Amino acid sequence: MDAARHEPVMVEEVLALLMPARRGLFVDCTSGLGGHTAALLSAGATRVIGLDRDGDALAIARERLAPFADRIELVHTDYRELSKVLDQRHIDAVAGILADLGVSSMQLEGEGRGFSFRRDEPLDMRMDRTQGPTAADLIAEADETDLANAIFQYGEERRSRRVARAIVHARRNARIETTGVLADIVRRAVPTRGYQRIDPATRTFQALRIWVNRELDGLDVFLGEAARRLLAGARFAVITFHSLEDRIVKHTFRALAAAGDAWRVLTRKPVVPGDEEIARNPRARSAKLRAIERLA
Numbered sequence: 026m027d028a029a030r031h032e033p034v035m036v037e038e039v040l041a042l043l044m045p046a047r048r049g050l051f052v053d054c055t056s057g058l059g060g061h062t063a064a065l066l067s068a069g070a071t072r073v074i075g076l077d078r079d080g081d082a083l084a085i086a087r088e089r090l091a092p093f094a095d096r097i098e099l100v101h102t103d104y105r106e107l108s109k110v111l112d113q114r115h116i117d118a119v120a121g122i123l124a125d126l127g128v129s130s131m132q133l134e135g136e137g138r139g140f141s142f143r144r145d146e147p148l149d150m151r152m153d154r155t156q157g158p159t160a161a162d163l164i165a166e167a168d169e170t171d172l173a174n175a176i177f178q179y180g181e182e183r184r185s186r187r188v189a190r191a192i193v194h195a196r197r198n199a200r201i202e203t204t205g206v207l208a209d210i211v212r213r214a215v216p217t218r219g220y221q222r223i224d225p226a227t228r229t230f231q232a233l234r235i236w237v238n239r240e241l242d243g244l245d246v247f248l249g250e251a252a253r254r255l256l257a258g259a260r261f262a263v264i265t266f267h268s269l270e271d272r273i274v275k276h277t278f279r280a281l282a283a284a285g286d287a288w289r290v291l292t293r294k295p296v297v298p299g300d301e302e303i304a305r306n307p308r309a310r311s312a313k314l315r316a317i318e319r320l321a
Contacts, residue, residue, distance in 0.1 A: 033060030034264055034309045038296050039123060042262045042316045045070035049120025049259075052076070052111075054104035054251070059086030061123055066093045070120070076110060078103045078153040103153070105247045111254060118256040124247075127266040127312065128152075128234065140234060142226050145205030150237045160233045161202050169193045179241070179269065180232030188214045188229055204230075231267065241269060248277040252288060255319035260291065262316040271295065271313050278317045291316040 039061060045051060046069035053062045056075030065073050075090075075097060077083050083099050090097050100110055104124055111119070128140060139149035139160060150160040164172065169189050177185035191214035192201065201207050208226040215225040235241060251261050265271040275295075281288045295313035303310050 032306045032309075033057075033064065034125065034127070034306070034312045035296065035298055035302070035314050036061065036064045038314055039262055039264075040064060040068050042291060042296075042314070043121040043123060043260050045121065047120065049256070050074070050116070051121040051123070052107065052119055052254075054107055054122060054124040055126065056086055056099060057082050057125065059089040061125060062086065062097065063090060063093070065121075065123070066090075066096055070096075072096045072098075074110065074114075075099045076102050076104050076107065080153070080155065105243050107247065108250050108254065118254055118259070120256055120259050122251050122255065122259075122261040123264075124251070124262075125264040126240070126270050127264060127308075139204055140230070142204045142208035142224065142230060145203050148202055148204055148207055150234050152238050158237070160207075160237050161200065163233065163237060164192055164207070165196060165200055175236045176229050176232045178232070179235040180228035180230075181268075182215075182228040182232065184215050185232075190214070235269070241273065244270065244273050245277045248274060249281065252278075252281055252317055252319065257319055257321050260316055260318045262314060264312055264314050266311050266313075271315070274315050278315060281317060287319060287321055289318045289320055291318055 043051065043065065045065045048069055048071045050072045051065050051070045053065065053073055053075045056062045056077045057079070059075070062073050062075045073096065075086065077086070077099070078101065080101050083101055087099055090099070102110060136144070137146055137149070139147050148159060148161040151157055167175070172192060173186045173189035176182045176188055182188060188211055191210050195201060195210050201210070211226040211229045217225055248263070255261055263274045265274055278290050282290045292315045295315050297314070298309040298312055
């Protein structure tokens, strides 16, 4: 994918909250194709450490960020390894941290990644293709109850038990290997009447993506660790794309602020994209931005 076509979400809002013009070392915990990272560097950040578990995305970001080569370090790792990365570099605290928890357009649109049912392709869904089971592996091995629970919890699919039952029934005949086959199974399992705003397979695919990539595992721990790695006066901004993540961010930030005088929540309500950005970049529609500041 051409990185120039990728538009990061709410760039101006992120810059307004993180204030990179104050200089210093920033961390982009989900550097992806480098859009937000480039914006931070262009706006005055002295240096940025960019993390991402998608090696393909980092390769593209490295090219995009070539003009900033002397001010950027890209690390192929999960954002939950933030403390380990900083400790290895003997860095105690930083001037600002960003985490964009959404799936990138490259992952959704890239051939062979298996995130979307818009093409029939191998059912992978791993953000880091160097490790872990694929979505095909999970649905081949999980028992029906675990499968139903994951689809309900992560996809908020009310008919999760029916979907899980259909998947288990189908895999008795043949392993479910592609997005097209899985989408057809789910659509047959979920009855619809009239116009549907979203495809009946959408929630199940979201659930499997979250499950495969352990997107909610340890998120609250990461948020707390990141907040503690801020310098006094520094800020931590998080962009989420579904309610499960946003709920965790909201409650974790509120708990930190309530625990003492060390942190202040900057966003009583989440910042959301404006109509103009949504018209230009429809994938921004569900984005929510929250931020916290370290006071001491």
